[in-house]
Amino acid sequence: MELKSILATDCGSTTTKAILIEKIDGEYRLSVRGEAPTTVEAPFEDVTKGVLNAVMEVEELAGRKLLDGDNIMTPRNGEEGVDIYISTSSAGGGLQMMVAGVVKGMTGESAERAALGAGSIVMDVLASNDGRKPHEKITRIRQLRPDMILLSGGIDGGTTKHVVELAEILAAANPKPRLGSDYKLPVIYAGNKNASNKIDETLGEITDLDLTENIRPVLEMENLKPSRDKIHDLFMEHVMQQAPGYKKLMSWTDAPIMPTPGAVGALIEMVAEKENISVVGVDIGGATTDIFSVFQKQFNRTVSANLGMSYSICNVLAESDLKNVLRWVPFDIDEKELTNRIGNKMIRPTTVPQSLEELVIEQAIAREALRLSFIQHKAFAVNLKGVQKERTISDAFEQTDSGESLVDMMELDLMVGSGGVLSHAPRREQSARMLIDSFLPEGITQLAVDSIFMMPQLGVMANIEKEELAEDARNAAIEVFEKDCLIRLGTCLAPVGNAKPGAIVLIVELTLPNGDIQKHEIKFGDIVRIEVPYEPIKAKLTPGKGMDIGAGKNESIETTIYGGVVGIILDGRGRPMGISTDPKQRISDLSKWSKAVNEYPELKV
Amino acid sequence: MAHAYTPGLKVLHETKIDKERRLPLKGTVTVEKGKFVTPDDIVAKTDLPGNVQMVNVANQLNIDADDVNDAMIAKEGTSVSKGEMIAETKGLFGLFKTNVTTPVDGTIEVISDTTGQVVIREAPIPVEIDAYMSGSIKSVIPEEGVVIESEGVFIQGIFGIGGESRGDLAVIVDNREDEITEEMLTSELEGKIIVGGSFISLKAYKKAIQLKVAGVVVGGFNYFDLEDILGYTLGVAITGSEDLVTSLIVTEGYGKIRMGTQTFDLLKEHHGKFASVNGATQIRAGVIRPEIVIPLTKDQLKGDHKDADASEGIQAGSLVRVIRAPFFGRMGKVIDLPSELRKMESETMVRVAIIEIDGKNVEIPRANLEMVETD
Numbered sequence: 001m002e003l004k005s006i007l008a009t010d011c012g013s014t015t016t017k018a019i020l021i022e023k024i025d026g027e028y029r030l031s032v033r034g035e036a037p038t039t040v041e042a043p044f045e046d047v048t049k050g051v052l053n054a055v056m057e058v059e060e061l062a063g064r065k066l067l068d069g070d071n072i073m074t075p076r077n078g079e080e081g082v083d084i085y086i087s088t089s090s091a092g093g094g095l096q097m098m099v100a101g102v103v104k105g106m107t108g109e110s111a112e113r114a115a116l117g118a119g120s121i122v123m124d125v126l127a128s129n130d131g132r133k134p135h136e137k138i139t140r141i142r143q144l145r146p147d148m149i150l151l152s153g154g155i156d157g158g159t160t161k162h163v164v165e166l167a168e169i170l171a172a173a174n175p176k177p178r179l180g181s182d183y184k185l186p187v188i189y190a191g192n193k194n195a196s197n198k199i200d201e202t203l204g205e206i207t208d209l210d211l212t213e214n215i216r217p218v219l220e221m222e223n224l225k226p227s228r229d230k231i232h233d234l235f236m237e238h239v240m241q242q243a244p245g246y247k248k249l250m251s252w253t254d255a256p257i258m259p260t261p262g263a264v265g266a267l268i269e270m271v272a273e274k275e276n277i278s279v280v281g282v283d284i285g286g287a288t289t290d291i292f293s294v295f296q297k298q299f300n301r302t303v304s305a306n307l308g309m310s311y312s313i314c315n316v317l318a319e320s321d322l323k324n325v326l327r328w329v330p331f332d333i334d335e336k337e338l339t340n341r342i343g344n345k346m347i348r349p350t351t352v353p354q355s356l357e358e359l360v361i362e363q364a365i366a367r368e369a370l371r372l373s374f375i376q377h378k379a380f381a382v383n384l385k386g387v388q389k390e391r392t393i394s395d396a397f398e399q400t401d402s403g404e405s406l407v408d409m410m411e412l413d414l415m416v417g418s419g420g421v422l423s424h425a426p427r428r429e430q431s432a433r434m435l436i437d438s439f440l441p442e443g444i445t446q447l448a449v450d451s452i453f454m455m456p457q458l459g460v461m462a463n464i465e466k467e468e469l470a471e472d473a474r475n476a477a478i479e480v481f482e483k484d485c486l487i488r489l490g491t492c493l494a495p496v497g498n499a500k501p502g503a504i505v506l507i508v509e510l511t512l513p514n515g516d517i518q519k520h521e522i523k524f525g526d527i528v529r530i531e532v533p534y535e536p537i538k539a540k541l542t543p544g545k546g547m548d549i550g551a552g553k554n555e556s557i558e559t560t561i562y563g564g565v566v567g568i569i570l571d572g573r574g575r576p577m578g579i580s581t582d583p584k585q586r587i588s589d590l591s592k593w594s595k596a597v598n599e600y601p602e603l604k605v
Numbered sequence: 606m607a608h609a610y611t612p613g614l615k616v617l618h619e620t621k622i623d624k625e626r627r628l629p630l631k632g633t634v635t636v637e638k639g640k641f642v643t644p645d646d647i648v649a650k651t652d653l654p655g656n657v658q659m660v661n662v663a664n665q666l667n668i669d670a671d672d673v674n675d676a677m678i679a680k681e682g683t684s685v686s687k688g689e690m691i692a693e694t695k696g697l698f699g700l701f702k703t704n705v706t707t708p709v710d711g712t713i714e715v716i717s718d719t720t721g722q723v724v725i726r727e728a729p730i731p732v733e734i735d736a737y738m739s740g741s742i743k744s745v746i747p748e749e750g751v752v753i754e755s756e757g758v759f760i761q762g763i764f765g766i767g768g769e770s771r772g773d774l775a776v777i778v779d780n781r782e783d784e785i786t787e788e789m790l791t792s793e794l795e796g797k798i799i800v801g802g803s804f805i806s807l808k809a810y811k812k813a814i815q816l817k818v819a820g821v822v823v824g825g826f827n828y829f830d831l832e833d834i835l836g837y838t839l840g841v842a843i844t845g846s847e848d849l850v851t852s853l854i855v856t857e858g859y860g861k862i863r864m865g866t867q868t869f870d871l872l873k874e875h876h877g878k879f880a881s882v883n884g885a886t887q888i889r890a891g892v893i894r895p896e897i898v899i900p901l902t903k904d905q906l907k908g909d910h911k912d913a914d915a916s917e918g919i920q921a922g923s924l925v926r927v928i929r930a931p932f933f934g935r936m937g938k939v940i941d942l943p944s945e946l947r948k949m950e951s952e953t954m955v956r957v958a959i960i961e962i963d964g965k966n967v968e969i970p971r972a973n974l975e976m977v978e979t980d
Contacts (some may be wrong), residue, residue, distance in 0.1 A: 134659035134722075161670070165720040172657040172714070172724050198719050287841070287889065306840055311889055314828070315840025336829060341930065343828030343859035346842050347764045347888055351929040351973045352953055358930055359951035426952035601952060 001075075003472040007058070007066065007082040008457035009051050010260055011038055011089040011249075016047075018054035019457050020062055020082070021480055028476035030484035033452060034058040039245070040091045046245035047091060048252075072252055084469060087253050088456040090260035091243065095119060095235050096178065098146040100126040100170070101215075102153035102162040107191065110215045111152040113380075114190070114224040116301045118231035119262025120148075121288070126169070128153075128162045134169050141173035147239045149175070149185065149207075150227060151199070152215045154192030163191045167202040174206055183242070184208040186234045190215040190227045210234065222384060235259060255464045261290050261301065263459030267481065268292045268416070269299045270462050274478065277413035280439065282370060283453075284419035286310035286349055289373040293381055295406040300381035304373040309366060309421050310349030317342055320368040327579045328364035328437070330590035331357070356600060359426070363434055366421040370438035378407045409442040409575075410496065410550060416486065418450035429529075429597045432489045432566045442496045442575050443550035444541075446562060447489040454485050488534040490564030494571040495547040499524040504544045505572045511538040522572035525589070527596040530570070532563030547574075569597060614761040614856075614894065614975065616867045619906060622759050622898055623743060626734050627750035629653070634745050642736040642753060644771050644881055649750045652729035658709050662692045663721020665705045670721035677723070679713050685725065686710050692723070737769055738881040739900045756906055758875060758899035760856075760868055762822070765884030765895030766835065766844045767852030772819035774899065776800040776876045781869040784861070785823060787812050794818050798880050798897070800872045804861040805853075807833055813851045820852040820882045822872065822897060824864035845885025845893075852884035854895045857926075862934040865926065867977060875899050919976050925960060929973040936977065937962040937969075 006021040016038045022031045034057025039050035052070060059066045065080045066073055073081025097120040101107030104127035115122050123144045126137055149170065153163030170187065177185045187207040189199045196211055203209045213226040236256050240246040250257060258266070264283065272279045272294035281292040287308040292301045306315040317325060322335055341358075342365065345351065353359040382403035417423070417435050425431045431449050435441075462477035464470050495506045503524045510518045513535050522528050524544075542556040543549040551557045561568065573593075580586045594600055632651020636642060662677070663670045679691040685707045696702035707725055715724040740755030775797045777789050785801035787809045798820040799813065805823045807830040813821055831839045835847060856864050880899045887893040919925055923939045937960035946954040947968060955970040 135657055138657050161720050164717070165722060168715065168717055168720060168722055168724065169659070172659065172726075174654070202717075312841045314838070314842075318838035318840045336827065337860070339829045340827060340859040344929070344933070347858060347886075348928045348975070349888060352949075352955055352970050353951045354929060354949045354953070354970055354973060355931055356951045359953065424953075426954070 001083065001468055003083050003469060003476060005076055005082045006461060006473070006476060007055065007072065007085045008454075008461060009054060009085075009087045010453075010456040011040075011047055011051065011087060011091045012260065013040075013091050013094075014038055016050040016054045017453070017457075018051070018058045019454050020058050020066075021461075021476055023476070027483075028479040030454070030480055032058050032061040033454070034061060038091050040243060046248070047089070047243065048245045048248050051087070051249060074252075074254065084254040084464070084473070085252055086255050086457070086460050086464065087249060088258045088260045088263045088460050089240070089243075089246070094121055094261070095231075095239060095259045096121050096123055096144075096147050097150060097231070098123050098126065098141065098144055098148075099150045100152065100166050102128045102166070102191075104130050106219075107152045107154065107216050109380075110222050110224065111150050111190070111227070113222070113300065114215055114227040115150050115231065116303060117224060117262070117265060117299065118228040118235075119259030119265065119301075120231065121303055121305060126166065128166065134172075137169050138173040141170065141175050145176060145178045147178050147186075148231065148234055149187045150231065151187060151189050152191040152227075154195065154214075155219055156193050156214050156217045158192055158194075160192055160195035160198060163195050164198045164202065167199050171202050171206060177238075177242070183238065186210065186238045188212060188227060188230050188234065190230075208238065220384070232256065232258065232262065254469070255460060255466065258456075258460045258463065260456045261303070263456045263463070264290070265292050265299065265301045265459070266463050267455050267459035267477065269294055270474075270478070271481065272299075273297070275413075278408075278411050279414045279416065280407075280412055281416045281455075282373070282418070282422075283455075284309060284366060284369060284373075284417075284421055286420075287312050289369055289419075291373050291377040293377065293407060295381065295408060295411060298381075298406055300377070300406065302373070302377040302380045304369075304376050307369045307373050309362070309369065309419075310345060312346075313342055313365060314346045316365055316369045316372070320372055325364050325368050327586060328367050328590070329361060330587050330594065331360075332583070332587075333361075360600065362421065363425070363430060366434055367438045370434065374439055378405045381406045409440065409445075410548075412441060412445050414446045414448065415439060415441060416448045416450060416455075418453050418455060423449050423451060423453060427599065428487065428489055428565045429599045432492070432569060433593070433597060433599055435489075436492050436494075436569065436571055440494070440575060440577055441492050442494055443548075444557075444559065444561060445492045445494070447492055447564070447566075448486040449489060450485055451487045452485075454480070458485060488562065488564035490532075490534075490566040490568055491561045492569045492571055493541065493549065493561075494573075494575060495543045495549045496575040497543075497547040497553070498574045499544060499546065501525050505547050505574065506544060506549060506570060507542040508568075508570060509540040509542075510568075513537070520570065522570040524572055524574060526570075526572045527593045528570040528572070529567050529597040530563070531567040534562050534564045536560045536562060537568075566597065614763060614977070615759055616761075616865065616871060616977065617759045618871060619756065619901070619908075620759050622738070622740070622755045622757060622900070624738055624740070624753045624755070624898075625746075625750065626737065626753060627746065628734060629732065631748040632732070634748065634751060636742050636745075636751060638742050638745050640742045641740070642742065643739045644736055646736045647733045648736050648742070648753070650731065650733045652731050655711065655727035655729050656709075657714070658707075658711065658725045658727070660691075660705060660708065660723045660725065661721055662705050662716075662723050666692060666694050666703055668694060668721075671718050673721045673723070674716055674718055677713075677716055679707075681713050681716055684712050691725075737771075737883075738898050739879075755898070755900040757901040758871060758897070760871065760897040762854040762856045762895040762897070763858055764842060764844075765852060765854040765886050766831070766847050767820070767849035767884040768845050768847070769881065769883045769885075770798070770819045770852040771879065771881040772797045774798050774800065774872065774875055774878050774880045776873045778802045781824070781864040781866060785809050785813075785821070790816055790818070792816055798822065798882055800869075801864075802869065803863040806830075810834070810851070810853065814849065818851045820854065820884070822854045822856065822882070824855070824857045825860050825862040826853065826855050828859040842886055842888040845883070845887070847884075849884075852882055852895075854882055854884055854897060857934055858928070865936065865977060872897070919958065919971075919974065924977045925958070925974045926977055927960070927962075927969055927973060928975045932962060932967065932969065935962050937967075940966055942971070
């Protein structure tokens, strides 16, 4: 069957978003989108109501019939209905998991990686060596009431004692699921296969136990996919069944419903694989910030559960310190008044910045939320710990050295931002600056934002398993991602190193598609913006003395780069980048950088 | 007529109030439908499973896990008292025995021959739920709890700390602009719910705690002072479980902000009456705001009801409060709700409302308005 029209929804905690993708003149494009409030909570308590409302808006805008009463019309019948309908969901707080492993830095971390990769929020990682006493662990499990637990531990054939001990702790806690009291808590066991029988004896009766392949069959290898797939299955079978209206929604969709971040991750993984590039994706929301990355073909996802722009905005302040927020604010402000203002945003999370001053403060906080989330991500996205040498598990207990981070900013090719503060910034220049200031890309990095956050829907589309649909759906997802989802901001060129103020750190020679040649220089401590659209531009980049633009110190590069709605940004502030601690100098620098990219209208403070 | 939905806090003179009182686990409901209850009456009770202690007998006796069952004196299901011997080695010719005693009173739940651990469960923990406010039992949720129904005043705050509390209402300032100062707080206020105007300082709030005041209702409080009270920086607004003698309910927000006229006047009208308050706040999906409930008797009711759940959108003429700078905390009347997007100073394109504040018309994003719902 040829796919001609696809309807996809994403049921978020507050809004349900629907998009209609159609094949017109041989190419897949986003045709319209609609949204409506999510209806998981009282008085509706049925997620499908919000879905129908959002689809109704799509129907009106598209000018054709998609609904037959309270049903989505699939398959398509001429001009009516759609070929397939798919959905993602993060309503009701998303999928909340607890994971357990014998050694915190090894199986514990592998389990965490599997759970995060599947799109869940990891509430806690239990481990034999986490320093907590059994009764403390039991209390913790009882308090948290996760939706699901992933238990791992031990390599195949290794000792079974520790992982069975963890199972005994789980059994003693006898955890109850968060939603619904009439079903048993789903537990996935993905540890030493020799312990399977004992685990079944310990947990088989009181939980809904599922056994799958070991997450770490040998020390040198992680095997996350079976656990990730199992998490998705159980999410559908158990957790979703408890959420109001989901049974009905599941009967409508042509592919399993995926947790929203799981779908985004799948899409980013696919783009990185197809283009053979390194990618960082970020979604900054009101409560959490998700970061996805693919480096050296390895996918990682982290959720910074309490770094966000509204519900947890005060936590950004608490974790980063007021001084770090203020270093991005180009005017003086009373510190106590500022904290009260930020506190008021937390208790009234839906408000928007009306004055320019409020916008600047909000974007300063966003820089810190992103910076902190990325620090957490870099610490988590590491090579496997405990490899190279042959060890037994008991040796591994003593091992404290951490794996090396996979995140290499010089290697990074594409950075994609999404979430209100990045996607809806009044000027795209602001989004570009926020991404650059908080992630500090090195060398040559393309920047983009997801204009209307449709990565979740595209992600689930790219993962349809039905054979007859899979290829078309995957192509459609990639085409729409490139043409309609991403807004190409441009490219950041940031030489690494330090220099004296005023020294030239990069010389850029550009040959535009029309043959025009431009030459630009950037001095240390400056930012320069070159306005060129998203098109291939031949570039010769020559770093200043002691600087590195990607080929090594003092080595020049000839390559093709792309502009965008913002253009090419030459960031001459050096890496690592410092901001003056002298308030006068800081304000002068910030104003200079802002002006260079036309970030804000004239600020009257 | 144009209208828009906007969040609003309830300030209701007279309304039906339903309060669900539910156990954390299934248990026994102790009252019947229709019964009149007062705040301290117990309506449901249950036993939470006892805490668990794990003792690694194999390690302590230096034996294999397989041999633990043989060494156990107390078998699965037996009750044991703190200090009692639960396992012992055979020793050498009956000599040099080592043993393990239980660290707590409880029951032996599991003896594991894989890990050598013994699980001892302590006695169940009784939990009781009281009625919180006076009213009659509207319905019984079998084995779980009840819904209590009452009529009276219902006011929501924007943010609070500390859980449920109750006492006589005492308005201790003359008008809504006034701060609660340390001097105003005397020992006569012990056990009362005190009401102030625009602000309470950290010092004054600490004095209220010292005097065992049951609750403070006030317009504003400083965000950075919360750390001193809570012992940590409040990162996300999820509160209610703090162990505080004096619950705090902030009606307007952080900073010094005079209390809304409707709220202040209503509380003043009921000075001296018994009120139940709850500081618990949860600002996430499924939002919970702090509340003040003043149940009224039949002869105190005037009969002009409004359902507590009814919320209508704002429209021309609605009374609203601005909840973000500039004009933060100001009240105004909606003049118009233009449908097209307008550009703000920040260049954000938003839907606005034209509001009259002090005789002047200003444009405010609808997202920055709060409906003041009164009856």
